[in-house]
Amino acid sequence: MTAEPRVLIIERAPYDGDPWSSDLAFPGGRLEPDDADARAAAERETLEEVGLDLSAARLLGRLDDRAA
Structure with missing residues (x-):
């Protein structure tokens, strides 16, 4: 990791009938029972989707939850 803040954006996979298909987005998913x-x-x-380990990253803030 660098000392400079970075923003990770992914391109969603293309799927017929998905209104967000191929859109740019943050990595995301669901809260699993094992997640603290x-x-x-x-x-x-983020680790699953792009292989980036953020466990040592500094949290800059949090966006409001959004169900989609």
């Missing part, structure tokens, strides 16, 4: 909190879920999803 939303941050743990975000770290897990």
Whole structure:
């Protein structure tokens, strides 16, 4: 990790009938029963989706939850 803040954006996979198909987005997913909190879920999803380990990253803030 660098000392400079970075933003990770992914391109969603293309799927017929998905209104967000191919859109740009943050890595995301669902809170799993083993996740301690939303941050743990975000770290897990980012590792699963792009292979980036954020466990040592500094939290800059949090966006409001959004169900889609």
